[in-house]
Amino acid sequence: MSRRPSAAAILALLALTGCPRLDPMQRQLKYKAYQENRLAPDGLAMLQPPAGTVPYGPPLDPVVATGLGPDGKPVAVMPFAPDARMLARGRVRFDTNCAACHGVLGDGESQVALNMSLRRPPSLHLYRELPDGYIFQIITMGFGLMPSYRHLTVDDRWAVVAYVRALQLSQHVTVGRVPPEVRRRLEQEGR
Amino acid sequence: MSTNTERPGAGSAEEHGPRSEEDRISTLAVVAVGLGALLVFTLASLTAASYLHRRYVERGPIAIPPEVGASKIGLVEQQLFSGGPLRGERDRARRLERLGSYGWVDRGAGVVHVPIEEAMALVARGARPEGAPAAGAAPPEGQP
Numbered sequence: 001m002s003r004r005p006s007a008a009a010i011l012a013l014l015a016l017t018g019c020p021r022l023d024p025m026q027r028q029l030k031y032k033a034y035q036e037n038r039l040a041p042d043g044l045a046m047l048q049p050p051a052g053t054v055p056y057g058p059p060l061d062p063v064v065a066t067g068l069g070p071d072g073k074p075v076a077v078m079p080f081a082p083d084a085r086m087l088a089r090g091r092v093r094f095d096t097n098c099a100a101c102h103g104v105l106g107d108g109e110s111q112v113a114l115n116m117s118l119r120r121p122p123s124l125h126l127y128r129e130l131p132d133g134y135i136f137q138i139i140t141m142g143f144g145l146m147p148s149y150r151h152l153t154v155d156d157r158w159a160v161v162a163y164v165r166a167l168q169l170s171q172h173v174t175v176g177r178v179p180p181e182v183r184r185r186l187e188q189e190g191r
Numbered sequence: 192m193s194t195n196t197e198r199p200g201a202g203s204a205e206e207h208g209p210r211s212e213e214d215r216i217s218t219l220a221v222v223a224v225g226l227g228a229l230l231v232f233t234l235a236s237l238t239a240a241s242y243l244h245r246r247y248v249e250r251g252p253i254a255i256p257p258e259v260g261a262s263k264i265g266l267v268e269q270q271l272f273s274g275g276p277l278r279g280e281r282d283r284a285r286r287l288e289r290l291g292s293y294g295w296v297d298r299g300a301g302v303v304h305v306p307i308e309e310a311m312a313l314v315a316r317g318a319r320p321e322g323a324p325a326a327g328a329a330p331p332e333g334q335p
Contacts, residue, residue, distance in 0.1 A: 167310070171296060
């Protein structure tokens with residue numbers, strides 16, 4: 001091949017770079033929400049919903065959605081009483097999302113925690129005095145190295161809060177509250 | 192056939208105001224500045240390479256730092272997760288056993304741990320961990 005056709009080919013390729021994008025899907029005419037739309041009756045691109053439109057679900061109570069009370073402070077107790085189904089759901093979500101760092105016992109001991117040198121995940125049993133809404137906020141917004149778990153649904157986050165309470169309770173019960181036969185067995189241990 | 196695409200919101204030429212002054216820059220000057228910059232960068236690169244090469248010849252090859260291959264020093268110190276049974280896995284098995292059984296936490300204080308199922312049943316009946324705030328308690332200061 002002679003040198004002249006090669007140079008011509010390079011020049012042709014360079015000239016192609018000056019072409020507009022040839023893919024019509026890359027640059028499309030479209031309306032954005034607050035643009036003008038002369039085709040709409042009110043001239044706005046963001047169309048009004050048809051008359052009689054209703055929301056598909058009831059609006060979420062702000063306390064449930066945020067864990068904050070009307071005064072902006074975290075609520076002490078979750079806005080609904082936990083039941084067995086909710087706790088079982090919270091256990092699954094906790095084991096999936098939280099136990100990797102906080103440990104299955106919630107005491108901050110896990111393989112991931114062993115590899116964290118500067119700031120290990122804390123034991124959840126040291127924070128029994130925190131309000132439920134505060135725990136919900138931490139799950140929602142993250143804390144320190146812990147990322148946000150906003151991708152969990154609101155119900156799932158409250159279920160995790162309920163399960164954390166169960167975990168805290170399971171590791172701190174006065175011996176008087178256990179069944180008598182268990183208490184006798186525990187008393188005999190270590191003698 | 193018109194080459195202009197009809198776009199909503201695109202007005203006439205008067206909407207854009209007076210036309211701006213046309214650029215009068217010599218193409219030759221632009222090319223000369225570009226070539227000059229290339230020449231400067233090339234000379235600088237050659238100078239730096241020759242300086243580093245001279246330093247290398249004077250000092251000889253540098254030994255591999257002992258930190259290479261050791262655990263990463265950073266925000267999260269990484270260790271290998273593979274190779275043999277992991278301490279975390281052994282701990283997990285022990286903790287799972289503790290999660291499902293009775294035992295002492297603090298014998299002197301009379302505190303025990305109970306199976307998680309029992310604790311879940313207690314929470315479902317309205318029990319709260321010791322120290323957990325009750326309804327209406329004052330929240331702590333600050334936000335997470």
